[in-house]
Each structure stands twice: as structure tokens, then as C-alpha cells.
Amino acid sequence: MIKIVVAGIDGCLGSAFIGLTDTLTLARDAIMRTTGVEAPFQMVTASADGAGIIDGFGHRFEVATSFEEISSCDAILAPSFQPDETGQAPSMSNLSGVAAWIRRQHSRGALVCGAGTGVFLLGEAGLLDGRRCTTGWRGIDELKRRYPRADAARGASLIEDRRVVTAGPPLAWIDLALHSIRALCGDAAARIAAEFTVLDASSNEDSLYQPTGYLSGLNPFLLEAERIVRQAGDKPLSAYDLARALSTSERTLHRRLKQACDESPKAFIDRVKVETARTLLETTGKSVKELASSAGFVDEASFRRAFRRYAGMAPGAYRVLVRARNQPKGHVFALRKTAELIPEMLTQILDSCVNGVTLADPDQEDAPIVYANKEFQRITGYSLDDIIGQNCRFLQGADRDQEGRARLREAIEKREHVEVTLRNYRKDGSLFYNTLNITPLFDAQGQLLYLLGIQYDSTARALAEAEIGALKARLAALAGDDRENHDGN
Ligand SMILES: Cc1cc2nc3c(=O)[nH]c(=O)nc-3n(C[C@H](O)[C@H](O)[C@H](O)COP(=O)(O)O)c2cc1C
Numbered sequence: 001m002i003k004i005v006v007a008g009i010d011g012c013l014g015s016a017f018i019g020l021t022d023t024l025t026l027a028r029d030a031i032m033r034t035t036g037v038e039a040p041f042q043m044v045t046a047s048a049d050g051a052g053i054i055d056g057f058g059h060r061f062e063v064a065t066s067f068e069e070i071s072s073c074d075a076i077l078a079p080s081f082q083p084d085e086t087g088q089a090p091s092m093s094n095l096s097g098v099a100a101w102i103r104r105q106h107s108r109g110a111l112v113c114g115a116g117t118g119v120f121l122l123g124e125a126g127l128l129d130g131r132r133c134t135t136g137w138r139g140i141d142e143l144k145r146r147y148p149r150a151d152a153a154r155g156a157s158l159i160e161d162r163r164v165v166t167a168g169p170p171l172a173w174i175d176l177a178l179h180s181i182r183a184l185c186g187d188a189a190a191r192i193a194a195e196f197t198v199l200d201a202s203s204n205e206d207s208l209y210q211p212t213g214y215l216s217g218l219n220p221f222l223l224e225a226e227r228i229v230r231q232a233g234d235k236p237l238s239a240y241d242l243a244r245a246l247s248t249s250e251r252t253l254h255r256r257l258k259q260a261c262d263e264s265p266k267a268f269i270d271r272v273k274v275e276t277a278r279t280l281l282e283t284t285g286k287s288v289k290e291l292a293s294s295a296g297f298v299d300e301a302s303f304r305r306a307f308r309r310y311a312g313m314a315p316g317a318y319r320v321l322v323r324a325r326n327q328p329k330g331h332v333f334a335l336r337k338t339a340e341l342i343p344e345m346l347t348q349i350l351d352s353c354v355n356g357v358t359l360a361d362p363d364q365e366d367a368p369i370v371y372a373n374k375e376f377q378r379i380t381g382y383s384l385d386d387i388i389g390q391n392c393r394f395l396q397g398a399d400r401d402q403e404g405r406a407r408l409r410e411a412i413e414k415r416e417h418v419e420v421t422l423r424n425y426r427k428d429g430s431l432f433y434n435t436l437n438i439t440p441l442f443d444a445q446g447q448l449l450y451l452l453g454i455q456y457d458s459t460a461r462a463l464a465e466a467e468i469g470a471l472k473a474r475l476a477a478l479a480g481d482d483r484e485n486h487d488g489n
Contacts, residue, residue, distance in 0.1 A: 056082020
């Protein structure tokens with residue numbers, strides 16, 4: 001059975017520790033009642049020695065077992081800590097034992113989650129190195145200082161990067177609980193859990209705990225405004241048009257939207273259109289251009305801009321991620337065109353390759369990358385979130401004037417194998433020479449399925465060749481000088 005461990009650690013916030021256990025227990029029972037299935041997961045509390053823990057305010061909490069007694073589990077949730085006198089995460093120097101246990105469990109496949117200062121414990125475990133992560137706004141600089149190799153994002157609410165989940169505010173543990181239920185038990189179970197544990201608290205209009213979209217269900221003015229924006233379909237709609245359709249003035253529209261959802265009319269219209277487009281992206285195969293027009297954006301570029309603003313990524317990347325997320329567990333970053341093409345085993349094999357391996361999907365607009373193995377992430381310094389859904393040309397940055405690029409482009413168009421070396425740039429901006437082999441993959445009927453890219457960092461060779469070239473030139477020049485001297489004698 002799926003096992004979720006709530007980590008009990010001296011000095012943590014008692015509300016986070018006990019809140020996690022309550023949320024998981026309530027959610028488990030609600031899922032059982034609603035679906036009639038047996039317990040979807042087991043929740044276990046544990047501490048370093050199996051004895052009770054004392055939280056940052058001196059309260060004692062019992063736990064069921066010790067970390068070492070748990071040989072394997074599916075998720076670990078780390079609560080946040082009582083901050084030290086400077087308001088920062090306390091020192092974690094005495095937590096090397098639990099950090100090592102967390103690291104071990106992660107390497108065996110467990111999802112590891114931390115909220116607020118709990119994220120620092122994942123840093124101690126070395127799990128933030130090279131990973132996109134976040135913590136509360138107050139702690140983000142300290143997180144970067146203590147774990148300089150962490151790719152820390154300011155202001156993000158929750159980030160998952162290769163089975164490490166981090167959330168910002170100290171009380172975001174509720175999000176961690178729901179996120180892990182979703183990751184381990186699926187969307188339907190997570191929805192039941194969320195409805196049971198969170199949405200009740202949001203059913204009054206004055207409540208602070210309300211997702212923006214949820215407000216419209218409670219406010220008839222917003223509901224009507226949303227309906228008008230959706231019905232406008234592919235016709236552009238201005239603030240003036242919306243005010244008229246609502247039989248009100250632009251000024252009143254502005255005031256009421258500001259009051260209800262803190263948005264200007266333009267921001268409101270764009271958001272509702274982006275939400276519509278987002279649903280279409282998830283459920284249809286329409287191209288980004290078609291979506292832009294059916295959602296009523298004046299052109300594709302303004303749609304892309306608005307989408308990026310609200311969804312935090314490009315439309316193509318969003319589509320790829322949603323599809324990937326809907327894959328069964330273990331296939332998270334691999335889209336399958338045929339059932340057998342990128343099964344879990346193959347993913348594991350590709351992840352252990354010494355070369356970078358990528359797959360691009362030629363059936364999607366601009367052939368985005370749908371799979372990238374670990375080595376590719378290591379070579380480029382980019383995480384999967386950065387890579388998936390993008391065309392790989394982003395690695396060239398502004399350095400586009402390269403002879404190999406034209407050859408590559410032509411071979412891809414002709415669906416032929418090609419090898420080129422290109423100047424590429426890592427996430428930190430440093431140059432590397434990327435030797436890239438592209439091979440088209442066809443199915444039995446000759447249909448092109450994917451483009452397979454195999455990459456390796458050939459910087460050392462390129463620099464050695466450049467040095468040999470320079471040395472040869474110098475020797476030739478010296479030989480020339482020598483000859484001249486001889487001739488002169
Ligand atoms: C599977 C695959 C992997 C690729 N990997 C890289 C890469 O690592 N670096 C790079 O500069 N281009 C890479 N490319 C090439 C670019 O995606 C693009 O095809 C190339 O820049 C030529 O197209 P363009 O002129 O439209 O940019 C890859 C292409 C494919 C199909």
C-alpha cells in the first residue's frame with residue numbers, strides 16, 4: 001500500500017506536524033467514503049529515535065515509529081520549523097541523520113516534500129542541488145546562501161522538480177498534503193480530499209482562502225462578466241464592450257472588478273480568455289494559432305504573452321506538461337505515442353546514459369522536446385520544467401549564425417540522420433560545444449514518430465582542436481621566420 005511519512009522533528013511547527021497528519025487522515029477517510037475503495041494510502045508519523053517530538057513552542061507530540069524502521073515509503077512530508085531569533089530557518093547541523101534517510105528514500109523513488117523552512121531540510125539532504133525549488137519570501141535569500149546550487153525561485157507557491165516538492169509559505173503544508181495525494185493516488189482522489197479539507201472553508205464570500213476563479217461562482221456580477229467574455233468567442237472584446245454588455249459604465253466595471261477580484265477590466269478579460277484557451281489546450285489538438293483566434297486574441301503573439309503571464313509558461317509547454325502529468329506514475333516526463341515507446345524501463349535506461357538524450361515530437365507545433373534525460377539536464381544546467389515543451393534552439397541563445405544550424409534544419413526537414421557541433425549556452429550563460437546527432441524514429445508503417453537527439457559536451461575537443469590549429473599556425477610562422485633567416489644568411 002502507498003505509504004506517506006510525516007516527519008516529526010524537534011523544533012518544527014506543531015501546527016504543521018499535526019495539521020499534516022489531520023489533513024491526510026481526513027482526506028484518506030473522505031476518499032474511502034466517496035469511492036467505496038479500501039484505504040488509498042497509509043499515513044505514518046516518525047521521528048529520529050521513534051520517541052515523541054517537542055515542537056518549537058515546547059508542545060509534545062507522539063509518533064508511531066523511527067525513520068530507520070521505515071525501509072521504504074512513497075512520500076515524505078517535512079513540516080516547517082519554528083524560525084530562529086533572526087526570523088530565519090534554524091541551523092540544521094544536528095539533522096544530518098534524518099537528512100541522509102530522506103536522501104536515501106528519495107533515491108529509492110520516494111516523493112520528498114517540504115514547506116517554508118522545511119525546505120531547508122531538503123537542502124541539507126542535498127536534494128535542492130540543481131533543482132528548481134522555492135520557499136517563503138522571507139527565507140529565499142537565506143536558502144540561496146546556504147544551498148548555492150539550488151535553483152531557487154522567488155514568489156512561487158509550489159514547485160515539483162524530479163520528485164522534490166517545495167512550497168513557499170510555512171503553512172503551505174496543506175498544499176503539500178494535497179499535492180502528494182494527487183501525485184500518488186491521482187486527480188480524482190486529490191479533488192475529493194481538497195473539497196473535503198479546504199473548500200468548505202472557502203464557501204463564504206469574505207473568506208481569505210479563495211482561489212480567484214472560485215469567487216465568480218459566488219458573485220453574480222463576476223459570473224455574468226465571465227459568461228460575456230466566454231461568449232464573445234473569437235471576437236475581440238474591450239473594457240467598453242464588456243461594460244455595455246453588463247449595462248454599466250466603464251468606471252463602475254473598473255470599480256466592481258477591482259473590488260471583487262483585484263483586476264482591471266483588461267486583466268480580467270485576458271484571464272478569462274486564457275482560462276478558456278487553457279481548457280482547449282488540455283482537451284483539443286488545436287494549434288496555438290487557432291486557439292489564439294478562437295479565444296478572441298487579436299494575434300498569436302498577444303495570446304502567447306497573456307498565456308505566459310497567467311500560466312507561467314508557453315502554451316506549447318503547458319500542453320506537453322498536462323499530457324505528461326496525465327501519464328501513469330513513472331512516465332511523468334515521457335509522452336507516449338505508442339503504448340510501448342517510452343515505457344518506464346526505457347526512461348530508466350536513458351537516464352543512466354552517459355550522453356544527453358532528447359526526443360522531439362514532430363507532430364506538435366515547432367517540434368518541442370517531450371523527453372530529456374538526466375545527462376542532458378546536467379550538460380545544459382536546465383531543469384525539465386525549463387526544457388519540456390521548448391524547441392531545443394533555445395540553447396543557441398542569440399548565437400544563431402552557425403553553419404551547422406542550416407545543415408541541421410535541412411536534415412530534419414528531409415527526415416535524415418545528421419551530426420553537427422553547435423555553440424550552445426548553459427543556463428548560467430556559459431558557452432559549451434554541443435555535438436548533436438539527430439535520428440528520425442519511424443514506426444512500422446513508415447510514419448515519423450519522434451526525432452531522437454543524442455548530445456554530448458565536446459567543448460574539450462573543440463578547444464583542443466582550436467589549440468592545435470593555433471599551434472600549427474605558430475609553428476608555420478616560426479618555420480617561415482626560420483626559412484627567412486636561412487635565406488638571409
Ligand atoms: C531531438 C532534437 C534535439 C535537438 N537538440 C538541440 C540542442 O541540443 N542544441 C541546439 O542548439 N539545437 C538542437 N536541436 C536543433 C533545433 O531544435 C533546431 O532544429 C535547429 O536550431 C534548426 O532549426 P532553426 O533554424 O529553426 O532554429 C535539436 C533538434 C531536435 C529535433
